Amino acid sequence: EAGVAQSPRYKIIEKRQSVAFWCNPISGHATLYWYQQILGQGPKLLIQFQNNGVVDDSQLPKDRFSAERLKGVDSTLKIQPAKLEDSAVYLCASSAGPYSYEQFFGPGTRLTVL
Amino acid sequence: TQLLEQSPQFLSIQEGENLTVYCNSSSVFSSLQWYRQEPGEGPVLLVTVVTGGEVKKLKRLTFQFGDARKDSSLHITAAQTGDTGLYLCAGAWYGGATNKLIFGTGTLLAVQP
Numbered sequence: 001e002a003g004v005a006q007s008p009r010y011k012i013i014e015k016r017q018s019v020a021f022w023c024n025p026i027s028g029h030a031t032l033y034w035y036q037q038i039l040g041q042g043p044k045l046l047i048q049f050q051n052n053g054v055v056d057d058s059q060l061p062k063d064r065f066s067a068e069r070l071k072g073v074d075s076t077l078k079i080q081p082a083k084l085e086d087s088a089v090y091l092c093a094s095s096a097g098p099y100s101y102e103q104f105f106g107p108g109t110r111l112t113v114l
Numbered sequence: 115t116q117l118l119e120q121s122p123q124f125l126s127i128q129e130g131e132n133l134t135v136y137c138n139s140s141s142v143f144s145s146l147q148w149y150r151q152e153p154g155e156g157p158v159l160l161v162t163v164v165t166g167g168e169v170k171k172l173k174r175l176t177f178q179f180g181d182a183r184k185d186s187s188l189h190i191t192a193a194q195t196g197d198t199g200l201y202l203c204a205g206a207w208y209g210g211a212t213n214k215l216i217f218g219t220g221t222l223l224a225v226q227p
Binding site for chain 2 (some may be wrong): 004040044045093099103104105106107108110
């Protein structure tokens with residue numbers, strides 16, 4: 001069974017530029033999560049989707065971050081414009097459903113904002 | 115705001131030594147999970163503990179959930195270099211329409227040969 005796929009793996013941009021990350025969850029997983037992990041810290045949830053609807057985006061900085069999961073499968077996370085403090089690893093995870101305890105993580109996208 | 119504090123933050127030991135990592139909170143969780151994350155990879159689930167006082171063993175790793183379901187510990191016996199990584203605890207609770215997961219601050223373990 002294929003795992004969670006993410007691309008790109010690395011991205012370097014200048015501040016005020018835009019960037020987008022892509023995630024393809026495990027086939028059949030209805031719930032998709034985007035996390036931000038700053039170096040040396042645990043992941044912080046940015047947004048959670050159930051199918052193509054948003055369940056929780058309370059910690060998403062909505063003035064610059066946006067995310068969508070139009071067909072309830074893959075998802076994109078966008079930052080526009082980027083700030084220096086956005087430098088982090090962006091992890092995508094999926095689970096079978098909203099009450100499933102186990103989340104499966106992708107390898108992440110390491111973003112560096114200069 | 116629910117917080118999970120892990121200690122120690124960093125740990126460097128020799129192969130063969132034992133170690134314990136702690137995960138503490140003032141909040142009660144429905145369950146608690148432990149993940150290991152290697153450089154350049156996402157976290158991988160090691161274990162889920164659900165019942166207060168529960169103890170689970172995974173080869174040389176022993177996980178315990180506190181009686182009050184607010185804290186947990188991970189004990190590694192005879193550490194090996196392959197145990198090197200970032201260990202994360204994560205507390206889960208029912209948040210309305212979904213289970214919510216909050217991650218701890220992490221413990222970076224380096225096992226030297």
